[in-house]
Amino acid sequence: MSDDEPVRDAGFDDWLDALGDGDPYFLECEHGHGSLPPRRVCPEPGCDSTDLEKRSLPETGRIESVTVVSVATPAFEADAPFALAVADFGPVSLTGQVRGIESEDAEIGTTVSLELATPGSETVDRAVAFRPR
Amino acid sequence: MSEVRVAGVGLTPFGNSPERTGRDLFAEATIAAFEDASVPREDIEEVLYGNFMGEIAEHQGHQGPLMADAAGVDAPATRYEAACASSATAVRDAVARIRSGQADVLLVGGAERMSNLGTGGATEALAIAADDLWEVRAGMTFPAAYALMAEAYFETYGGDSEDLAHVAVKNHANAVENDYAQYQREITVEDVLEAPRVATPLGLYDSCPISDGASALVLVSESYADRKGLDASVAITGSGQGGDRMALQDRETMARTPAASEASEKAYDDAGIGPEEVGVAEVHDCFTIAEVLAIEAIGLASEGEGIAAAREGRTTVEGEVPVNLSGGLKAKGHPVGATGVSQLAELTKLLRGDHPHGDRVEDADVGVAHNAGGTVASAVVHVLEVVA
Numbered sequence: 001m002s003d004d005e006p007v008r009d010a011g012f013d014d015w016l017d018a019l020g021d022g023d024p025y026f027l028e029c030e031h032g033h034g035s036l037p038p039r040r041v042c043p044e045p046g047c048d049s050t051d052l053e054k055r056s057l058p059e060t061g062r063i064e065s066v067t068v069v070s071v072a073t074p075a076f077e078a079d080a081p082f083a084l085a086v087a088d089f090g091p092v093s094l095t096g097q098v099r100g101i102e103s104e105d106a107e108i109g110t111t112v113s114l115e116l117a118t119p120g121s122e123t124v125d126r127a128v129a130f131r132p133r
Numbered sequence: 134m135s136e137v138r139v140a141g142v143g144l145t146p147f148g149n150s151p152e153r154t155g156r157d158l159f160a161e162a163t164i165a166a167f168e169d170a171s172v173p174r175e176d177i178e179e180v181l182y183g184n185f186m187g188e189i190a191e192h193q194g195h196q197g198p199l200m201a202d203a204a205g206v207d208a209p210a211t212r213y214e215a216a217c218a219s220s221a222t223a224v225r226d227a228v229a230r231i232r233s234g235q236a237d238v239l240l241v242g243g244a245e246r247m248s249n250l251g252t253g254g255a256t257e258a259l260a261i262a263a264d265d266l267w268e269v270r271a272g273m274t275f276p277a278a279y280a281l282m283a284e285a286y287f288e289t290y291g292g293d294s295e296d297l298a299h300v301a302v303k304n305h306a307n308a309v310e311n312d313y314a315q316y317q318r319e320i321t322v323e324d325v326l327e328a329p330r331v332a333t334p335l336g337l338y339d340s341c342p343i344s345d346g347a348s349a350l351v352l353v354s355e356s357y358a359d360r361k362g363l364d365a366s367v368a369i370t371g372s373g374q375g376g377d378r379m380a381l382q383d384r385e386t387m388a389r390t391p392a393a394s395e396a397s398e399k400a401y402d403d404a405g406i407g408p409e410e411v412g413v414a415e416v417h418d419c420f421t422i423a424e425v426l427a428i429e430a431i432g433l434a435s436e437g438e439g440i441a442a443a444r445e446g447r448t449t450v451e452g453e454v455p456v457n458l459s460g461g462l463k464a465k466g467h468p469v470g471a472t473g474v475s476q477l478a479e480l481t482k483l484l485r486g487d488h489p490h491g492d493r494v495e496d497a498d499v500g501v502a503h504n505a506g507g508t509v510a511s512a513v514v515h516v517l518e519v520v521a
């Protein structure tokens with residue numbers, strides 16, 4: 001490995017790859033609890049399962065909460081102001097920017113789909129994002 | 134079990150001192166604590182020190198021995214890190230050590246240098262308290278996380294920005310006479326509502342400032358205090374910690390902070406009291422919404438009622454249980470590693486009666502401190518009581 005090549009985060013970057021390929025997934029234990037990689041043990045209290053299988057993520061989610069961020073971290077400064085939301089996809093929830101809509105129009109309850117966004121940053125080349133459906 | 138007494142407290146003024154090193158800040162706080170305690174440095178058996186972003190702000194790891202050295206103490210030293218709850222976790226360990234008889238005299242404290250990073254740098258540094266992969270890399274900031282909690286709270290229980298503004302107004306008013314506070318000036322509801330937004334619904338005046346500062350306590354066993362004839366009338370009688378999933382997205386709801394409920398239940402149990410006995414509280418108001426969530430979690434307001442507490446005057450200096458008489462993180466400042474211990478320092482002075490607001494809570498003999506890390510994935514609650 002060369003020193004200037006960025007090192008991937010196994011599990012997480014594989015998940016972003018899958019999102020980019022249009023096939024995002026979550027991990028499911030035999031009791032139906034959802035979680036996200038990298039993950040070896042089901043995080044549900046008392047479950048203890050280590051048998052986690054990849055399953056396709058439902059195509060749409062619901063915005064659970066949303067804010068318009070004006071003061072961003074340096075990696076996202078070029079995007080600000082932007083809407084940032086937590087959206088519930090059923091087995092798991094995700095955090096991401098809401099795109100394709102005026103940022104102040106993103107609301108709790110809005111149905112969104114997932115996409116891989118390229119923020120206007122130098123340090124983050126791709127990120128989880130949502131698009132209203 | 135040995136009772137844990139607060140022999141002395143020390144603070145630096147919190148504020149903007151970008152050129153001052155962490156070691157210099159901590160030294161100042163410990164000088165004040167030793168003076169207050171009348172305990173010789175050579176009696177310290179261990180140093181327990183909280184700090185969050187030392188690697189980023191000062192390129193300095195392994196801060197325990199560095200800080201013991203700065204304090205003029207020759208004793209083993211360990212750094213504790215739990216984001217903004219770092220120094221409260223150090224206190225928890227100190228309490229356990231003294232109670233078990235492993236130690237009689239401990240120096241506990243914390244420090245943070247932040248303003249040298251600038252606003253962007255400090256925002257980035259604070260963000261590492263969130264899940265880097267699933268939150269920060271999606272654009273999360275610390276204010277954004279609390280903004281998401283505020284919106285979820287409004288959706289679940291109602292309330293608005295004006296309710297939150299009253300929290301900021303109250304805490305600024307409380308800080309006016311506190312010479313350790315970063316902002317010793319009053320603000321109005323209009324000031325808060327008209328300030329630029331950081332992350333909606335939270336604006337600049339809903340947010341604690343970026344602060345430099347340090348705090349220290351000398352904690353001793355009851356037997357040491359008696360043997361040395363110390364004037365140590367306040368005891369730490371309850372200590373509890375709670376935890377939650379790291380990322381907001383993984384929690385059942387963003388409108389409550391169960392880790393803080395867990396911490397307070399354990400701390401009240403430990404002290405053998407209930408929330409109704411609390412006469413004064415310092416809670417972790419890194420943002421106005423955080424105070425609302427905190428007072429509900431620790432039983433000072435019922436679920437959904439915390440939002441109106443400041444507006445209705447229930448938590449003001451004239452209220453039933455005054456909250457954040459120090460000015461809170463909001464107006465006193467929030468050098469994150471110093472905050473947990475600074476809350477206990479302020480409460481100790483309030484209970485002893487040597488705080489600017491001491492007369493206002495003359496009848497109070499039980500105080501509670503709530504210190505939270507990240508978006509309350511860590512929470513620590515301590516109960517202080519006047520025992521002598």
Ligand SMILES: [Zn+2]
Pocket residue numbers: 029030031032033042043044047048049
């Ligand atoms: Zn499971």
